[in-house]
Each structure stands twice: as structure tokens, then as C-alpha cells.
Amino acid sequence: MRFTSVLYRRVRKYVAADQVGELTKTYSNLPDRYINRVMRQVYHVYPKGPQYTKVDQGKDDHFVFGPERPWEYEFLKRNNPADYSRKFKPPPLIEPIKNWNIFKGDRVEILVGKDKGKQGIVLQIFQEINSVIVEGLNTYLRDMNQGEGNKFVIKQEAPLLVNREVALVDPSDLLGCEVEWRYTEEGDKVRVSKRTGRIIPIPKAAYETIDFKTPTSYKENPNKDTKEADVMEVTFKPSLSTFEMDIMKEQNIEENRIPVKSFWY
């Protein structure tokens, strides 16, 4: 049945960006097109044109995620397309989670490891592997050997599972608690501590992106960005004409010739 495989080969839709967590994307402020372009694992490139076969020229699923961003070099190393042995390794299991409870800037208590019982602030979130990094806790010494005369060691935080190894801290009694999502009378969705019933507000740091801390504090690039007033200005006036007719009218191009009848089949 080789014949059918030829018939059913087609260019697949890009799905790489769909696998990246929403929190990762909103923090990075990157467009989907860029994420797809960077993550795509090319295995051959055909020239454009009708004479060339339209087969799948790359792979954009079954990635192995780790404690790094999908557009970083470490991610490419982890998913090395030149490494043939990677094909036979089973992908790591990741537990499906319904509600994501912990955000950047939250105070959490660590439940496992050498820093068990300590509290710290969430620094980074890796949504794809269900884990967070807590500032200065659960660390290991990492050897950063960069050749002769350049030896040094850094303290690196190891990621912790968000639903099993970390608990959110209740602000009323500063103890770890289980969290539930409920609605207030105003219709807002809020996190509530199961033990005390107190609302745990989402910290401001959760809305930080790589470009600005708060949306209002973003500094516009004067030579590149359009000002908000210019964007919101409405210049569209409905008229019975196409785009081409509008432009020709504006440039005083007169065209009275009527196209000859043509046939479509």
C-alpha cells in the first residue's frame, strides 16, 4: 500500500506553539509564528513551487521539555535532531493537571528534600513540566567549568513539582495549605485556602512579562512603535468600492475599460 501513503501525505499544520504553556507564552511576549519557527525540527527543505512534492518537511510534536524555555539553546540540545538514540527512549510521563494554582511571586512551602518545611518565593514557572523554581531553595552546586583558569561553581535551584512537592502559603497563619478555585459575589474567580477559607490574592509579579513589570510601565520605542492614539483613530469610512478602486481614485488613475468575459473551470 505504498500508493496510499503518497496520496495521504500532506503538509501538517504547525502545532509546536500549542504544546507550550500559556504562562510561558504570556511571560515571553513572543508571537506564535516565532515559537513555531524556532522549535521546528527540520529534516529536509524542498524549494517552493508546484513541481515539488508537498511532503512534511519537519517535525513539531513529541518534544521533551525541561527546565528551560523552548526557544533556548538547552532545549535544542535536549531534543537533538541529530541524536538517533533519542528515537528509542520513551518520553517522560507528565501528570495532567486541571487547575494551575501557583504563579510567579507566590510564597510557597517546600514539602520534600533537604529544604523541607522552608518557605520561599516562586521565581520561575515551567508549565510544560509542571514545575516551579523557588528562590534560593532546593539548590545544588553546579560546576561551571569553562576551561583553564576559569573554574567556578554556582548555586542552582532545582525545579519542584507544582502539585506534589510544593504547597501555597496561607497569608493568615503562614502555613502551607490546599487551594480551591471559587467565585466571589462579583463574579471573580479567586483562590481560596481550604483550611481557613481565606482568599489568597494573585501577586502582581504574576503579570510581569520580560518586556515590562506592569502594562502601564512599558516604555514605547519612539521610532518603532505606533502611539496608542494613532492606532485607535478611526479613519475608515464605508463606501461602495473595493480597496483597488479606493487607491485608484486617490491617485487619479482613470480606468473605464471593461474586462472581457473569461471562463473558470
Added chain:
Amino acid sequence: MHKLQSVTRMPLSCSMFLCQRHIQMLRKFPIQKVAAIHTTNRCLDLNEFFDEHKNWGASEVKVGRAWKKEELRLKSSSDLHKLWYVLLKEQNMLLTMEHDCKENHVYFPNPERLDKVQDSMENLEDVIRERNIAYFELETTHTGERPAELIDNAFGLKEVYTKTEYDIPKEVNKVWQEKNPPVNNKSRAVQKFLVLLREKLANRRYAQLAKDKQQVARIFANFKDVDAEAVQEKFPNVDVEEVRLSDKARGNWAP
């Protein structure tokens, strides 16, 4: 044929975790664009192919996001026409700078700028197409797009056939008739082929389902007290309750 499905992702509307008020706060995201509509004509000749002088050799160039369709719908035709050339020049500038960086083996700062410009250009073209379709439907009752038809091809499969323009009708066009002889896709051979094809696709589907079931069983065996609803959401084709009670889903703990 309508080609209006390519809707761009709204970067902030999808934060499913956050409450309504926070989404509203996020919507106040400053409206930044990749390029402005220049009212005055800057004439810099060939220097327009290069970035501003202060960005030469810079490690980071921060810019805003791409133009959305909702914003482009507010603009008149002449504004869109001007904006197209601004975007085109920006794209040429970025390609030039990227090429130079590649030649010198250095990192090109913020490569996503190119994608933002291309997204904007795609959105702009879509908005213009929307307007033209509206005009044509009002005046001529058809869309004015290139016509397409859903047909059964020679192998009995459904296919979207995009038509081509010719100056003479089909009946007279001998060349076209020779190239496109009438096909019989009701023949015995085609029917047999379709049966085999359906079988193959069904087998593939069953294999995928078995794989998914195995994955679900592994999840239940490895994680104690895992949320069954979340698993069902991730694997909609699998009967999760059935797999959970099966022998394969038992972990190394007392039930």
C-alpha cells in the same frame, strides 16, 4: 473560496487561570506596534535598508506587538496602503540586518521582530480581502475570490479543486480536454481501493487508541490520586474509568 480562517492568537485572552478582573487589567496592555504610519515622507535613500544608528551592534532592541485585525479594521484603504509600505520597508531592513549578522557570525537581536512584521502583513491582507468580498457579494452576489469546488477525484476521494481562468469555454478548449479526460471513479477497482483504504485508516485509528490507553494506564500506575477528570480532558477518546479499574493501571501501593 473563503480563506479567512487564519485568526491570530490573542496573547492575553487565553489566561484561563486568572479571574475576570485580572483579564480586564491585562487587556489594558499598551498598544505597541512594530512600525508607525509615517505622515511625512522620510527620504533617506538606501540608508532605509539599515536600522537606526544606535541599534547597530546592540544586544537588544525592544519593540511592541504586531497589528491585530481589529485595529486594522478601523483604518481607511489609503491608510492601509501606506502602512503596507512601512511594513515592507521594515521587513527589508530586518532581512538586511539579519543577513549582515549571519555573515559576521554574531547574534541578531530580537529575531521575533521579523515574525511580528509578517504577522501584521498577513492580517492587513486579510482585512482588505474581507472588505473586497463584502463589496463583491453586494454588487455581484458572489465573493469575487478564485472559485473552488469540492469534487470526488479519480481515486474516489474528496478534494478541493481550485479552478483556473481561461479565455475560451471548456467545450472548445481542446488542449484542456486532452489533459483532463473524464474519470470513472465508480469503477470496481476504485471501490476495492476505497475499502482497503478505509481498513487501513481504521487500523491506524485503533492502534492510536491502544497507544493512548497504554499511556493512561501508565499515568494511573505512576501517580497516586491523579485527577481522573484532567486525564479525560487530555485523552478524550479513551474511556478513562474503564482503564483506571483495569489491572495495568495498578500502582505499587495498597488501593
Added chain:
Amino acid sequence: MSSRWYPIYQKGNPQLRIFLPNFWMKLVKSKDPLPPNVVEFHVPLAMTNHDIKNYLENIYKVKVANVESTLENGKLKRAFGKIGGFVTKEEDYRRAIVTLPKTESFTFPDLLPKEKTESDEKERKKMQKQQADNFKKYEKRANQIPGVPSWFRY
């Protein structure tokens, strides 16, 4: 009509016009020495010499005396550079040699100014030295108190 489908030409039809050209154009530094009034561009294959001239004159307002162009093959390279991957071919392009009028001259600017690269290099070396010093300090303390877990050394 979609803006990327051009109708066939028949006698008596209105003139075909392009309002939204989607050709890209790169200005590149030539590897061969060129006279001061000659510039090199990379453009898509579909562009003709006439198109290039019109593009530069109408969009960039540059006067063009002559255009010559050749087709070039895209480079063969590894898909992921240093990491490796499959051998892929970049897209083919058209290399255009554009002659400006004799009175004008153009020199390709240095897009990586030396001052900036030097200062970056200095900063990097300074950071490296600082890190090495910190590590030496850490080692010295470790030798003073042997047997104590590493957690107490910071």
C-alpha cells in the same frame, strides 16, 4: 478578488496593477570590490530586472541607471548549525547588481562598530575574572574549615 491572484490578460482588458507588492529585497555587502556607484542586492527569483528598477525608484526613491542580475543557488548547511541535524538547502535567490547614476556613491556601512564590540568583550572578561575570584575565596574558606557541610560555607 484576492490580492494575490492576477487575472489573465486579454486584449481590451484594463491594465493589471499591483497595489500591495510582496517582494522582499536585501542590501548586502559585496564580496567582490565594486565601483562606488554600484550596489548589490539579493531579491526573490520571481523578480525581473524591470521589477527591481521600479521597486527601488518608486518605494525607496532611488535613481537607478542600470540593473543586471544572476540566479544563485542557496547555501547547503546543517539544519541546526553546530548541533548538527540534516543537511538542508536554503532558498535560491537572485543577485542583482544595481548601478546608480555616476554622480552618486554608496559605501556599505560598518554595522558592527568596533567600540561596541570592544566594550562588550571587556565587560565579559571582567565578569569572568570576578567569578574566578569568588571561586578562589570559596575554596580558601573550604580549606580553613574542613569537614563542615558545604551549606555552611556560604
